[in-house]
Amino acid sequence: xxxxxxxxxxxxxxxxxxxxxxxxxxxxxxxxxxxxxxxxxxxxxxxxxxxxxxxxxxxxxxxxxxxxxxxxxxxxxxxxxxxxxxxxxxxxxxxxxxxxxxxxxxxxxxxxxxxxxxxxxx
Amino acid sequence: xxxxxxxxxxxxxxxxxxxxxxxxxxxxxxxxxxxxxxxxxxxxxxxxxxxxxxxxxxxxxxxxxxxxxxxxxxxxxxxxxxxxxxxxxxxxxxxxxxxxxxxxxxxxxxxxxxxxxxxxxxxxxxxxxxxxxxxxxxxxxxxxxxxxxxxxxxxxxxxxxxxxxxxxxxxxxxxxxxxxxxxxxxxxxxxxxxxxxxxxxxxxxxxxxxxxxxxxxxxxxxxxxxxxxxxxxxxxxxxxxxxxxxxxxxxxxxxxxxxxxxxxx
Amino acid sequence: xxxxxxxxxxxxxxxxxxxxxxxxxxxxxxxxxxxxxxxxxxxxxxxxxxxxxxxxxxxxxxxxxxxxxxxxxxxxxxxxxxxxxxxxxxxxxxxxxxxxxxxxxxxxxxxxxxxxxxxxx
Numbered sequence: 001x002x003x004x005x006x007x008x009x010x011x012x013x014x015x016x017x018x019x020x021x022x023x024x025x026x027x028x029x030x031x032x033x034x035x036x037x038x039x040x041x042x043x044x045x046x047x048x049x050x051x052x053x054x055x056x057x058x059x060x061x062x063x064x065x066x067x068x069x070x071x072x073x074x075x076x077x078x079x080x081x082x083x084x085x086x087x088x089x090x091x092x093x094x095x096x097x098x099x100x101x102x103x104x105x106x107x108x109x110x111x112x113x114x115x116x117x118x119x120x121x122x
Numbered sequence: 123x124x125x126x127x128x129x130x131x132x133x134x135x136x137x138x139x140x141x142x143x144x145x146x147x148x149x150x151x152x153x154x155x156x157x158x159x160x161x162x163x164x165x166x167x168x169x170x171x172x173x174x175x176x177x178x179x180x181x182x183x184x185x186x187x188x189x190x191x192x193x194x195x196x197x198x199x200x201x202x203x204x205x206x207x208x209x210x211x212x213x214x215x216x217x218x219x220x221x222x223x224x225x226x227x228x229x230x231x232x233x234x235x236x237x238x239x240x241x242x243x244x245x246x247x248x249x250x251x252x253x254x255x256x257x258x259x260x261x262x263x264x265x266x267x268x269x270x271x272x273x274x275x276x277x278x279x280x281x282x283x284x285x286x287x288x289x290x291x292x293x294x295x296x297x298x299x300x301x302x303x304x305x306x307x308x309x310x311x312x313x314x315x316x317x318x319x320x321x322x323x324x325x326x327x328x329x330x331x332x333x334x335x336x337x338x339x340x341x342x343x344x345x346x347x348x349x350x351x352x353x354x355x356x357x358x359x360x361x362x363x364x365x366x367x368x369x370x371x372x373x374x375x376x377x378x379x380x381x382x383x384x385x386x387x
Numbered sequence: 388x389x390x391x392x393x394x395x396x397x398x399x400x401x402x403x404x405x406x407x408x409x410x411x412x413x414x415x416x417x418x419x420x421x422x423x424x425x426x427x428x429x430x431x432x433x434x435x436x437x438x439x440x441x442x443x444x445x446x447x448x449x450x451x452x453x454x455x456x457x458x459x460x461x462x463x464x465x466x467x468x469x470x471x472x473x474x475x476x477x478x479x480x481x482x483x484x485x486x487x488x489x490x491x492x493x494x495x496x497x498x499x500x501x502x503x504x505x506x507x508x
Contacts (some may be wrong), residue, residue, distance in 0.1 A: 002477055004299055007209055011299065014347050015475075021468035024410050025491075027418055028461035032495050034421075035454060038445060039502040042438040049436060053426040061422025068418055072411035081348045082365045090277075102411075110416035114430075117420055120444070121435035299475065333391055342396035345471050368400060375397035 017074040023067035026060070076102030141167050144219050145226035146177050148189065151237050159237060162186075163226070168219045175203050175214035178229060178241070191241035198355055201291030205241055206230040211296035211353050232296040234305070248292055251308050254334060255316040260327030278323040285318035285363060287356040294350035294360050300343045307343035308334060310350035310360030317363035328370075336371040344368070399467050399489070406464025409457060417457065442506060451503045458499045462492035 005011040037048040051057060079102055080095035087093075143165050151159040164181045172180075175193055182189040191214075194200040198216045205214045208228055219227070235243035265272075294310035295301050301309050308316075316335065320328050335341055344364045351361035424430050434440060444450035466488040473484050480487075 004302060005475065008349075010349050010352065011347070014349075015472070018345075018468055018472045018475075021465040021472070024406075024414065024461050025465035025469065027414070027422075028458050028465065028495065031421070031454075031461075032458050032499060035445070035458065035499055035502050038438075038441055039505055045438045045441065049426075052422065058423065058426060061418055061426075064422060065415060065418045068410060068414040071407070072415060075407055075411040078346055078348065081351060081359075081361045082346055082368075084366045084369065092280075106412050106415075109412040113413055113416045114420070117435065118431060121432045121440070303474065333393075336393050336397075337391035338394045339391065340394060342394050342400060345475070368397075371394075372397040372401055375393075375395075 017070065020067045020071035020074075023064045024071065027064045027068065072106050073103070076106065142169075142223060143167050144177065144223045146174075146181065147226055147228045148178070148181065148241070149228070149230040150189070150240055151231075152188070153239055159230075161228075166219075168223070170218075170220040172219050173215050174205070174207055174212075174217040174219060174222075174227065174229065177219050177227075178205075178214060189241075190239045199289060201289035204232050204291045204293050204296065206233055206296065211293040213291060213293070213355050216355065232292060234296050234298070234302045235292070243292075245292065247305065248290075248295060248309070248311070251312040252290070252315060255308070255312050255319075256327060256331055257315050257319060259319065259322060259325050260330060261324065262326030272324045274323055281323070282318050282321035285314045285321070285358055285360075288314050288318075288358050288360070289356055291355060293353045293355065297349040297353045298344075299347060299349075300345060304339075304343055306339045308339050308341075310354075310364060311358075313341065313367060314358050314360035314363040317367065332371065332374050335367050336374055341365070341367045341371055399463070402460065402463035402492075403467035404464075406460035406462070406467075409460050410464060413457070414461070445503060445506050446508050448508070455499055455503055459492070459496040462495040463489075466492040 005015045034045075034048045034052075037044040052061075076099050079098045083098065085092045086098060145163055146166050147161050147163045149159050150156070150162050164185050166177050166180050168177060168180075173196070175196065178189065178191055179193075182191075191205070192202040193215065194202045196215045198213050201213075203214045204211060206212075206229070207214065207217050208222070209230075211232060214229070229241065231237045231241045231243050235245065235247075238244050288311050290311060292311065298307075298310055301307050313335075316331055319325050320331060341364050344361075346361070346365060348361045350364075351359045354360060420431065421436070425436050445454060470484055470488040473480065473488075478484065
């Protein structure tokens with residue numbers, strides 16, 4: 001059964017969206033390292049902030065951004081498969097509406113997060 | 123295309139110079155004589171109306187009478203003629219040679235099942251899975267004949283009707299990589315049937331069926347590939363039946379100690 | 388009647404689902420803010436992630452909760468998916484793979500809880 005997933009574009013896409021997990025893990029570990037540095041005091045924390053400015057880190061985070069955005073895109077795209085029917089006003093919501101609502105929620109959440117960070121930082 | 127000038131032709135057929143030939147590569151296997159399956163290529167004359175099933179029938183009628191395959195209705199309702207066509211699980215009666223011409227097409231037995239002979243697979247494991255899910259109404263409460271028929275509203279009917287459309291063609295099992303990796307996985311069609319009964323307002327058997335759903339052969343083998351629903355010729359969406367039951371099984375897992383009968387609804 | 392073994396998958400599936408939802412809703416913007424905007428000085432004030440500000444955030448109940456939930460659930464989501472993907476590409480390392488994937492998620496969870504408690508309130 002080796003390489004079963006290479007034999008069909010549907011399976012290839014599946015493996016691509018599954019592999020976004022590697023990037024989610026890498027980012028979470030980056031944050032974890034930052035948290036540990038925060039716990040070690042100001043100098044350690046500033047060291048982590050400096051490391052985040054390196055070209056390697058910027059490129060890595062751009063890769064994380066693409067991968068995690070693709071995770072979000074496919075996560076909601078799979079809602080018609082993974083979610084029970086959603087009834088609104090006695091009618092089952094169309095798959096396109098469910099998926100679109102998910103993507104909209106993700107965009108709104110992203111903007112809300114940006115807004116909150118902006119306000120705290122000010 | 124048919125020429126405008128009338129020619130001497132055999133009744134109902136194009137002139138020989140117009141005859142299109144498609145190469146069909148079939149995976150053959152005779153258990154009594156072959157060590158392993160092997161491919162044979164047949165050059166099959168065809169017309170645009172011919173299905174892949176008809177192509178395979180042509181091979182049996184004209185080249186090798188021993189070619190063995192299942193078929194019946196020729197109209198995508200009996201579920202017999204499922205095959206891998208260019209590596210994709212399809213009903214051969216609703217796949218058309220014209221859509222593959224001029225390329226060669228490969229025809230093989232459905233993936234993830236043992237091959238009995240040529241294009242015939244051993245479905246006994248699948249039948250056992252269907253039996254295991256208790257595919258019958260387990261009444262919510264005891265009911266006598268004198269009470270008359272069940273009343274079911276159109277809304278209640280809409281909850282499960284989609285899952286009644288399964289024709290047991292097993293394309294979904296051929297599509298599912300988790301079935302390939304774990305043949306004991308109950309699988310899409312069995313779960314669609316289970317869900318059909320669980321969602322029927324007349325049925326009260328959810329708790330009884332939960333043991334299988336929540337078991338190691340149950341829904342958590344699924345990784346939401348979704349190809350099962352993609353290939354289903356009847357739009358049953360078996361993938362949804364499997365995934366919705368992950369939620370039910372999780373409720374059962376976490377709430378089982380709260381109620382004397384367990385957490386399953 | 389065959390007795391079947393109940394799967395413990397719901398625990399890991401639940402963590403996978405929660406982590407996946409958080410990553411889908413907040414992942415992209417978090418990566419952008421922490422990994423691109425702040426380091427490059429885009430959009431946000433330069434002191435946004437300064438030590439005093441971040442320490443205050445980590446000492447705050449909500450901040451603690453947010454940091455803990457993001458790090459741990461992202462790790463549990465990734466562990467579950469990576470474990471199953473290994474199986475799918477033919478690496479059936481069983482307990483070893485479980486230890487590597489879920490083990491790292493567990494360690495990350497414990498470490499982040501420890502640090503967040505140590506920075507105080």
